[in-house]
Amino acid sequence: MLATAVIMFREILEASLIIAIVLGASREIAGRGRWVAAGIGLGLLGASIVAVLANVASSEFSGNGQAVLNAVILLSAVAMLTWHNVWMSSHARVLSAEVKGVGLDVQSGQRPLTALLVITMVAVMREGSEAVLFLWAIATGGEQSPNMLIGGLGGVIVGMLVGMLLYFGLLRIPARHFFSITSWLILLLASGLAAQAAGFLNQIGLLPALGNGVWNTSNILSQSSLVGQLLHILVGYIARPSGIEVVFYAGTFLTMLTLMRAYGSNRGRQVKAKINPD
Amino acid sequence: MSARIFSTCILAAAFTFSGVVFAGDPALTLSIHDKQFEPKQLALPSGIKLKLVIRNLDGLPAEFESSDLSREVVVPGHGEVTIYVGPLDPGNYQFFNDFNHEMQGTIVAAPAVKKVN
Numbered sequence: 031m032l033a034t035a036v037i038m039f040r041e042i043l044e045a046s047l048i049i050a051i052v053l054g055a056s057r058e059i060a061g062r063g064r065w066v067a068a069g070i071g072l073g074l075l076g077a078s079i080v081a082v083l084a085n086v087a088s089s090e091f092s093g094n095g096q097a098v099l100n101a102v103i104l105l106s107a108v109a110m111l112t113w114h115n116v117w118m119s120s121h122a123r124v125l126s127a128e129v130k131g132v133g134l135d136v137q138s139g140q141r142p143l144t145a146l147l148v149i150t151m152v153a154v155m156r157e158g159s160e161a162v163l164f165l166w167a168i169a170t171g172g173e174q175s176p177n178m179l180i181g182g183l184g185g186v187i188v189g190m191l192v193g194m195l196l197y198f199g200l201l202r203i204p205a206r207h208f209f210s211i212t213s214w215l216i217l218l219l220a221s222g223l224a225a226q227a228a229g230f231l232n233q234i235g236l237l238p239a240l241g242n243g244v245w246n247t248s249n250i251l252s253q254s255s256l257v258g259q260l261l262h263i264l265v266g267y268i269a270r271p272s273g274i275e276v277v278f279y280a281g282t283f284l285t286m287l288t289l290m291r292a293y294g295s296n297r298g299r300q301v302k303a304k305i306n307p308d
Numbered sequence: 309m310s311a312r313i314f315s316t317c318i319l320a321a322a323f324t325f326s327g328v329v330f331a332g333d334p335a336l337t338l339s340i341h342d343k344q345f346e347p348k349q350l351a352l353p354s355g356i357k358l359k360l361v362i363r364n365l366d367g368l369p370a371e372f373e374s375s376d377l378s379r380e381v382v383v384p385g386h387g388e389v390t391i392y393v394g395p396l397d398p399g400n401y402q403f404f405n406d407f408n409h410e411m412q413g414t415i416v417a418a419p420a421v422k423k424v425n
Contacts, residue, residue: 037407085369085384093389096381160371163382164407167368229378235357235392242377242396253375262375270376 031181034168038185041161044263045073046193048107048153051219052146054200055118055212062146069147073154080159081166097230103152104227110145111220112286115213117142119294161186213290215264221283222266228278240273335359335390338413340370340383340405345413353420354398363388370411374403377415 049066056062084096161182168178203211231237246269251258253269261267266279338360339346352358362372367385374380377396383389396417405411 033409037409040406084382085387093381093391096389097391100380160382160406163369163371167385167407226378230380233379233381233391239357239395242394243399248376268375268378272378275378 031177034178034181035185035188037164038161038182039189040185040259041157041164042186042189043157043192043259045153045157046189047196047260047263048219049150050193050197050200051212051215052111052114052149054197055114055216056142056146057201058121059143059146061143065143065147066150069150070154072147073151074158076151076155077158077162080155081162084159085163085166094234097234100156101227101230103156104223104230107149107152108220108224108227108282110142110148111216111223112289114142114145114149115216115220115286116289116293117145118209118213119290217283217286217290218265219263220286221279222262222264224282225266225268225271225275225279228274229272232272232274237274240277242272243270244273244276246270335361337361337363338372339363339365340411341365343368343408343411345403345405345411348413349416350413351416351418352393352396354417355395355419357392357394359390360393361388361390369407371406372403373406374401374415376401377403379403380406 049070053062053066080099165179165182168175168182200208200212200215228237232239248269251261251267251269253259253262253267258267258269268275271279334356336350336352336358338350340363343366362381362383364370364383364385364387369385370383372379372381372383372389372391377393379391379393381389381391393415394417396415398418399416401415401417403413403415
């Protein structure tokens with residue numbers, strides 16, 4: 031029962047933390063709750079479909095298909111997190127200009143609500159499909175299953191609680207640090223997800239490994255420890271990364287940072303130009 | 309020359325040539341049977357990319373996972389999946405079933421050619 035709880039906790043944790051971060055980071059955006067809820071619903075639906083496919087379909091899907099699907103899911107999450115962050119970095123400047131009493135008409139373009147929906151959906155879908163498969167396996171497997179199902183449910187609840195802790199922790203960040211802290215969190219999160227995607231594409235031979243074990247810090251911090259896993263999800267910690275994972279991590283990090291800086295400062299200039307039309 | 313060393317030579321030769329000929333990557337099989345990995349210690353040649361076929365003989369789905377190798381794949385009950393592994397540096401790489409953490413095993417990568425000498 032406890033083992034089941036731990037496994038379900040681990041499966042649910044990634045989705046839970048990702049949702050907490052995007053919910054926290056988007057607290058300024060009206061109507062985000064509905065979009066995130068819709069994302070969770072669609073994600074659960076998708077997770078069930080993937081679980082059925084992975085379990086009954088031909089080995090072709092269950093090997094390569096799984097990896098491709100995971101990579102696509104992770105990379106779309108990276109793209110959406112990038113959009114979100116870039117939007118937020120420009121929005122933050124316009125907002126602060128408005129706060130200074132300039133009275134700008136804030137027309138910030140399309141709000142990244144779709145991004146919130148997609149991020150939530152894919153986060154739930156990815157880990158959820160594994161949770162569904164696992165629960166299915168224990169539900170059909172033997173006399174111990176009622177206890178194990180209760181354990182599994184307990185794991186889900188604890189996983190969600192940890193996400194809520196993070197969310198309320200984020201809300202307590204003072205307003206002046208809020209944008210920078212949440213955008214750094216998202217930057218690191220997205221870089222880690224990109225590295226995971228590289229792992230999946232390498233697993234089916236679509237990308238070269240470029241060397242395995244660029245470093246090995248398993249002895250210092252094992253990735254299977256709780257702290258190791260938390261850091262793996264939040265900042266993409268990998269104890270023994272392959273070259274391609276490092277390349278994807280660094281590439282995503284630098285690209286996203288550059289976009290945030292570029293877009294943020296452009297918007298800043300536009301705002302200034304509007305204020306001083308000399 | 310014992311049969312074991314002989315077969316290692318053949319394997320080593322096969323691996324060496326497959327890198328050049330590439331008629332299909334060399335494949336190794338790992339089974340899941342009675343909630344155990346078979347073998348628990350899987351020896352494979354380092355420095356070579358190869359296919360690993362994971363065959364689940366049990367009815368329960370399993371998730372082959374390894375943080376050391378960044379591998380993660382669901383293996384349906386009575387099903388099999390194929391993934392790529394390597395080229396690996398010599399050393400040990402842990403793997404486990406993410407649906408049942410009591411199921412663990414190790415991939416032991418060692419230079420294949422060295423054994424021949």
